[in-house]
Amino acid sequence: xxxxxxxxxxxxxxxxxxxxxxxxxxxxxxxxxxxxxxxxxxxxxxxxxxxxxxxxxxxxxxxxxxxxxxxxxxxxxxxxxxxxxxxxxxxxxxxxxxxxxxxxxxxxxxxxxxxxxxxxxxxxxxxxxxxxxxxxxxxxxxxxxxxxxxxxxxxxxxxxxxxxxxxxxxxxxxxxxxxxxxxxxxxxxxxxxxxxxxxxxxxxxxxxxxxxxxxxxxxxxxxxxxxxxxxxxxxxxxxxxxxxxxxxxxxxxxxxxxxxxxxxxxxxxxxxxxxxxxxxxxxxxxxxxxxxxxxxxxxxxxxxxxxxxxxxxxxxxxxxxxxxxxxxxxxxxxxxxxxxxxxxxxxxxxxxxxxxxxxxxxxxxxxxxxxxxxxxxxxxxxxxxxxxxxxxxxxxxxxxxxxxxxxxxxxxxxxxxxxxxxxxxxxxxxxxxxxxxxxxxxxxxxxxxxxxxxxxxxxxxxxxxxxxxxxxxxxxxxxxxxxxxxxxxxxxxxxxxxxxxxxxxxxxxxxxxxxxxxxxxxxxxxxxxxxxxxxxxxxxxxxxxxxxxxxxxxxxxxxxxxxxxxxxxxxxxxxxxxxxxxxxxxxxxxxxxxxxxxxxxxxxxxxxxxxxxxxxxxxxxxxxxxxxxxxxxxxxxxxxxxxxxxxxxxxxxxxxxxxxxxxxxxxxxxxxxxxxxxxxxxxxxxxxxxxxxxxxxxxxxxxxxxxxxxxxxxxxxxxxxxxxxxxxxxxxxxxxxxxxxxxxxxxxxxxxxxxxxxxxxxxxxxxxxxxxxxxxxxxxxxx
Amino acid sequence: xxxxxxxxxxxxxxxxxxxxxxxxxxxxxxxxxxxxxxxxxxxxxxxxxxxxxxxxxxxxxxxxxxxxxxxxxxxxxxxxxxxxxxxxxxxxxxxxxxxxxxxxxxxxxxxxxxxxxxxxxxxxxxxxxxxxxxxxxxxxxxxxxx
Numbered sequence: 023x024x025x026x027x028x029x030x031x032x033x034x035x036x037x038x039x040x041x042x043x044x045x046x047x048x049x050x051x052x053x054x055x056x057x058x059x060x061x062x063x064x065x066x067x068x069x070x071x072x073x074x075x076x077x078x079x080x081x082x083x084x085x086x087x088x089x090x091x092x093x094x095x096x097x098x099x100x101x102x103x104x105x106x107x108x109x110x111x112x113x114x115x116x117x118x119x120x121x122x123x124x125x126x127x128x129x130x131x132x133x134x135x136x137x138x139x140x141x142x143x144x145x146x147x148x149x150x151x152x153x154x155x156x157x158x159x160x161x162x163x164x165x166x167x168x169x170x171x172x173x174x175x176x177x178x179x180x181x182x183x184x185x186x187x188x189x190x191x192x193x194x195x196x197x198x199x200x201x202x203x204x205x206x207x208x209x210x211x212x213x214x215x216x217x218x219x220x221x222x223x224x225x226x227x228x229x230x231x232x233x234x235x236x237x238x239x240x241x242x243x244x245x246x247x248x249x250x251x252x253x254x255x256x257x258x259x260x261x262x263x264x265x266x267x268x269x270x271x272x273x274x275x276x277x278x279x280x281x282x283x284x285x286x287x288x289x290x291x292x293x294x295x296x297x298x299x300x301x302x303x304x305x306x307x308x309x310x311x312x313x314x315x316x317x318x319x320x321x322x323x324x325x326x327x328x329x330x331x332x333x334x335x336x337x338x339x340x341x342x343x344x345x346x347x348x349x350x351x352x353x354x355x356x357x358x359x360x361x362x363x364x365x366x367x368x369x370x371x372x373x374x375x376x377x378x379x380x381x382x383x384x385x386x387x388x389x390x391x392x393x394x395x396x397x398x399x400x401x402x403x404x405x406x407x408x409x410x411x412x413x414x415x416x417x418x419x420x421x422x423x424x425x426x427x428x429x430x431x432x433x434x435x436x437x438x439x440x441x442x443x444x445x446x447x448x449x450x451x452x453x454x455x456x457x458x459x460x461x462x463x464x465x466x467x468x469x470x471x472x473x474x475x476x477x478x479x480x481x482x483x484x485x486x487x488x489x490x491x492x493x494x495x496x497x498x499x500x501x502x503x504x505x506x507x508x509x510x511x512x513x514x515x516x517x518x519x520x521x522x523x524x525x526x527x528x529x530x531x532x533x534x535x536x537x538x539x540x541x542x543x544x545x546x547x548x549x550x551x552x553x554x555x556x557x558x559x560x561x562x563x564x565x566x567x568x569x570x571x572x573x574x575x576x577x578x579x580x581x582x583x584x585x586x587x588x589x590x591x592x593x594x595x596x597x598x599x600x601x602x603x604x605x606x607x608x609x610x611x612x613x614x615x616x617x618x619x620x621x622x623x624x625x626x627x628x629x630x631x632x633x634x635x636x637x638x639x640x641x642x643x644x645x646x647x648x649x650x651x652x653x654x655x656x657x658x659x660x661x662x663x664x665x666x667x668x669x670x671x672x673x674x675x676x677x678x679x680x681x682x683x684x685x686x687x688x689x690x691x692x693x694x695x696x697x698x699x700x701x702x703x704x705x706x707x708x709x710x711x712x713x714x715x716x717x718x719x720x721x722x723x724x725x726x727x728x729x730x731x732x733x734x735x736x737x738x739x740x741x742x743x744x745x746x747x748x749x750x751x752x753x754x755x756x757x758x759x760x761x762x763x764x765x766x767x768x769x770x771x772x773x774x775x776x777x778x779x780x781x782x783x784x785x786x787x788x789x790x791x792x793x794x795x796x797x798x799x800x801x802x803x804x805x
Numbered sequence: 806x807x808x809x810x811x812x813x814x815x816x817x818x819x820x821x822x823x824x825x826x827x828x829x830x831x832x833x834x835x836x837x838x839x840x841x842x843x844x845x846x847x848x849x850x851x852x853x854x855x856x857x858x859x860x861x862x863x864x865x866x867x868x869x870x871x872x873x874x875x876x877x878x879x880x881x882x883x884x885x886x887x888x889x890x891x892x893x894x895x896x897x898x899x900x901x902x903x904x905x906x907x908x909x910x911x912x913x914x915x916x917x918x919x920x921x922x923x924x925x926x927x928x929x930x931x932x933x934x935x936x937x938x939x940x941x942x943x944x945x946x947x948x949x950x951x
Contacts (some may be wrong), residue, residue, distance in 0.1 A: 067891040067919025123919060143888035151893070151918075308923065718922035725859075726924070 028544030029537045033689035038529045047268040050220040053235045055296040062138035064128040064145045066120040069380040069717020071149040081144040086137035091129040093117035106346035114281045121343035124308035126281040154717040158340040158377040169378045180376035191371035194332030198323035207786045209710040210315040217270025220300030223290035231261040239276045240562025241266040245554045266552035272524035274387035277348040308722045313388030315340040316396045328412040328419045333370040344383035350494045356392030359436040360485040363401035364445045365423045370435040380717045389762040391486045391565035398482045402767035440653045449657035452679040474664035476776025480768035486756040487570025487652040503571035504558040505579045506643040511629040513622025514546045520560010521572040522552045527690045539580030541607030541621045566756035575646035577751040582642035591619045593633040652747045652755035656680040658768040669795030673736040681743045683755035695761045702765025809912040816948040818902040822876035834943035858928030862887035890921035
């Protein structure tokens with residue numbers, strides 16, 4: 023590797039940070055256009071109510087309020103409903119009934135943001151409250167109020183999905199020596215990006231062109247959705263430009279289409295003026311897509327010695343009022359069937375039932391690849407519960423059960439083909455780093471003194487990089503991704519990708535791939551994303567797919583350029599192309615290092631002196647359809663101390679060993695892991711959205727929805743093993759979400775371990791001091 | 806949320822009844838009332854500016870006397886809205902004469918929705934206790950004072 027290039031494996035400083043640390047990022051709310059109007063939204067105070075009437079007269083009397091839009095106004099435009107990414111539909115504005123507290127009821131368009139808010143306060147809506155269903159289990163009971171009158175099916179059941187061999191699984195359980203069973207609730211949480219969602223829509227009535235600046239992780243797909251949903255209003259895809267500028271965190275929450283976007287676009291098309299909508303924090307927490315909310319019952323069948331044999335899982339998935347999950351079409355429960363984890367079960371069977379309730383729609387990922395955290399949390403908790411039952415150490419039972427390295431590529435019990443892995447190596451490194459044996463001794467001594475200390479392990483397997491087009495699409499659009507590279511005459515390059523960074527450092531990472539492949543310094547390569555007028559089509563950034571898919575496209579586009587460059591180099595070197603080779607990032611005549619050409623020399627020639635008969639220029643595009651997903655993995659070990667009086671859990675140490683295959687930028691990867699671990703800590707100990715019986719969101723501000731800050735975050739200790747993906751062009755697997763997926767189970771396992779001698783087997787996350795204190799009181803331990 | 810209690814008032818039952826079933830007199834005792842509009846004998850509207858924790862809102866409340874059995878029993882239903890919030894109340898009172906004095910047994914069932922419930926729920930008990938105290942002190946003063 024040549025350090026001056028800043029190619030693969032080099033900790034190049036993030037190019038994008040120059041503007042971020044100077045406050046020069048350009049976010050949607052920074053877009054200010056002449057004559058721009060502002061939209062604000064009237065939201066329902068009720069979780070379930072019939073709208074008896076909406077009186078806009080007082081709002082329209084507010085000076086500066088130009089329009090009040092209701093569901094009835096959208097009916098002639100056929101815009102009162104919109105499709106969700108899961109082939110359900112969602113109200114843009116209701117014409118009859120509201121289904122969750124904070125649901126959009128009407129929109130006010132005004133000359134400025136304050137006036138729009140005054141207009142919202144003045145709109146009078148008459149509601150007739152209806153019975154509220156908050157609990158998805160109650161929603162499935164006969165006689166429960168049917169929430170979705172628009173559906174033919176007159177109950178609250180959305181879909182049933184199952185995978186695996188039920189008969190073989192049931193038989194394995196019948197014959198098993200040991201069975202453990204546990205109910206596990208993975209609560210509803212919210213990604214809580216620091217930048218809330220927003221849009222500026224600007225429709226040019228003369229040209230018929232719509233330009234939108236939007237907080238979206240998938241600008242190209244959004245352009246197609248706009249064309250499909252609003253095509254009948256004259257919006258045509260070649261005249262729709264979606265720009266996704268700098269984004270202050272996505273984590274899955276900026277994949278769906280929210281009613282506010284549609285309303286702003288509609289308002290701009292009708293008025294011909296630019297219209298801005300930016301939601302506030304409470305709107306973001308109360309109305310935007312949630313994550314998780316899985317009610318799981320898991321069972322493991324095993325031998326007496328702890329060898330795991332079969333897994334049976336039943337899940338109720340609370341999707342709120344509309345199924346607007348962001349999952350690939352084929353998988354309504356996402357990739358939940360990665361739930362066999364790092365272990366070779368003989369049989370497994372998983373069932374999931376989606377249910378409507380009077381809550382906001384979802385569920386999206388929370389920095390995880392389609393329901394993978396739910397799966398990892400379940401299996402890693404179950405392994406500990408089994409270890410406890412058969413009297414084995416948590417590390418020992420994992421090492422005993424892991425899929426062995428020689429078994430890769432490994433076909434999982436539920437049908438996935440794991441590309442590569444070495445699970446024992448990662449766990450052993452984590453044990454060595456943390457001093458596992460000494461910790462066990464320390465714990466035994468502390469227990470004698472009545473002190474509460476726990477050690478928790480999570481040995482997770484991720485599934486990312488969706489995905490092969492034969493299995494993966496969203497609304498029918500296959501989940502390939504793309505890169506286009508143009509090398510300019512002076513040897514500088516511009517690359518445009520179909521994905522979209524939200525803080526991941528794409529401008530640096532993808533430039534490093536090109537630097538490595540083309541021998542151009544990383545500083546000479548500009549990476550641009552998020553403008554559908556310039557970038558090639560792609561499905562966007564989520565589910566850790568950018569490096570596995572668009573990163574592969576980048577490497578392959580660069581290689582296409584290198585193939586052509588080789589011909590030009592041969593022409594310049596007056597050699598046969600077969601005698602020219604790529605050595606140390608330049609072309610040289612085989613065995614004659616003195617006769618060589620750099621990529622810069624070749625680039626200049628591509629425009630000034632290209633061989634006759636060859637097209638001029640030096641550029642390539644690649645649309646990459648991955649042959650398989652990638653399977654990053656890792657082993658995390660967490661040590662906690664628990665205060666007997668307050669129940670507070672203190673994380674003393676946390677060692678994270680990650681394996682994401684080939685690492686492009688070690689500094690960025692470490693940063694991703696630190697951020698991911700903190701977003702794993704958050705739901706483990708702090709975050710949860712709860713609802714009261716009337717369906718009121720009880721976590722609608724940052725007073726009640728507790729994000730960890732630097733005060734709560736422990737010092738993360740990271741390490742790595744490297745097991746490249748055999749099918750990825752550079753062996754990379756993706757890392758953005760591993761830590762979020764793997765961390766909660768390590769923390770929960772540590773807390774349960776600290777209390778296991780008291781007979782505690784499971785605690786649902788978030789493990790709050792109150793929950794622990796109640797347990798300690800129950801067990802007669804609390805002081 | 807359900808609240809209840811008993812109040813001893815040093816005034817005869819008929820006077821207490823007349824006072825408590827007159828919207829003008831009762832609302833004069835409620836804090837933060839901005840306006841009162843009496844529609845008929847059993848319906849009236851009040852506008853109340855109230856705060857629960859960090860939420861301040863102006864509620865337009867539609868009130869209705871139902872189940873009026875003079876001079877012993879009354880139920881008031883109230884439904885109101887503020888931007889983003891809604892409240893429903895069912896208040897009952899039972900008056901029993903104890904010599905020259907009156908014992909009032911009261912209940913109040915309050916359902917809040919929207920922002921005020923979302924953000925203010927944990928402050929509700931304290932706010933309710935404070936308001937109840939203010940109202941009853943005022944009622945006692947007015948009835949017992951003259």
